[in-house]
Amino acid sequence: MMGTLNQKVLSAEVGLLLGYLARKVLGQYDLTLLGREPVSAGKLYYVEPNIRAAEHLLGLPRNDFRMWLALHEVTHAFEFEAHPWLREHFNAMLERYFGFLKEDAQHLRATGFNGLRTYVDRIREGTGESGSWLESIMSPEQRQLFTEMQATMCIIEGYSNHVMNAVGRTLLPNYELISRRFSERQQNRTQADRLLAKLTGLDVKMEQYRLGEEFIDAVVKARGHDFARRVWDGPDSLPTMAEIRQPQRWLDRMDGRDIRRSTRPSVLASSRS
Template identity: 65%
Template structure:
């Protein structure tokens, strides 16, 4: 698999006379892999771990089904144990799909003279952008424990996602936090299996996310057109940021238009509740099932909050700190709704996109409860 990925990546070179691609995926992979060469799974270990995690998934599926009241349309049989390089290779294709709309807008292909390109893109050339994505993938490969891989932006019908378990990272956390491996891995499996239930039992959720992502790239194409106008375009971004001075929000939101911010918040709210609900199910099922649940939950929460200064800086620069905070808010939202109105009421989240909370409702769950309680018929957010 790795050799095939590497060969495919090296072919991504522009033909003579064509503009260079915006992202050099060979460089992306090389950088990400270089940060993770020390972790690898041998063939015999890999085969045994594949079977081991499939058994854990088979054990978790009826437990999640019993709690959520949902059923899977198929079986979860595409379950794999990965090392970090496996995870990088599996996710590069997804990153490529996400960046295809940007390639279509590639400003390096504009024939407006080298001075314009130099002014507009300066350090944001192919090498720098590829390096940034490579470092991001390399960093994430060291942090991800498990993943439900659903092909977003894919046009084919949803037939089921894949479940990955990144064994070197799981082992590292178990050793660092002194966790009982069997219990911790079942706890983690409950979370990832819940993601499968969210998307496969409710196909509209994937379509909803795809629609938001496509709209996001439409907005991005408008911003790239701004950049092509040189200093006038850059001044538009500066004006946006100045208009947001003194308001709450990340640096990413500062340069957004009101329409972009509304879409950004909607996307963040959706992902917050997706992650928050998975955490809720993992803990609700796990506390009655796993003997060492209290120890695992307490130590893992501490691990999530205790990061090095370098990790904090990286998270702020990449926007990952926004995601982690909103995932915590998503879990608090679901927990509050279940505590106040019960799990059956909280399950109304999955009736359709009109039932998803806004970021304001995630921060103030009683507002969502009131809206859903009084709703007479579906209405888009």
């Protein structure tokens, strides 16, 4: 009886959260992850009712707003389709992440209520650093993987936001209006919206947009767009979360790699002689 009741409560909560998320999504680049079928090109989706609602609520010009959204999602397509390693890298992280979740689920199934003590202990033994509620119940290994995934998502989302704003600023007559009203919408969220965003992880996603875009903006300002595109050279070129928060650290690492590569031939030549 209690199990049935808990399942119904959980289903209602999940339905509430999914309904909330469904009203917020405007567009999505969907690619095949963790699938058994042959890898195919991703697909772009736009949620027309949500787009119309945002246009009406914020008083946005139809064509410019849709172009602004398209710039962001099309950049996601470029990121994954032009760099096949990114899909493989993300797949590998997801497989490890779901492996951790499977282990936790098996532990709870085997230990029952006593298994919850594991999560209490994790919260007590946490690093004390600010983060999402989800991070507080992770093991150190899970938290490290989660941080790696966060860093990758920061660059994926931040790079798209940078392109959306940099290109939009030059192409769209109403860019400043759109950007300002979206910023105001974010700042003026209700307490209920803020709570649901925290519960669903949307606040984490918004932080990804902000940190990632600030990183790309800083790199472009310091070294130009060509240097910023080096984040897509391979997994080793992706910045860590520490580097995203301090872009100069990533610049120094990339410069160090360039120096080592440039001196390698001369070292080999001298050893042969």
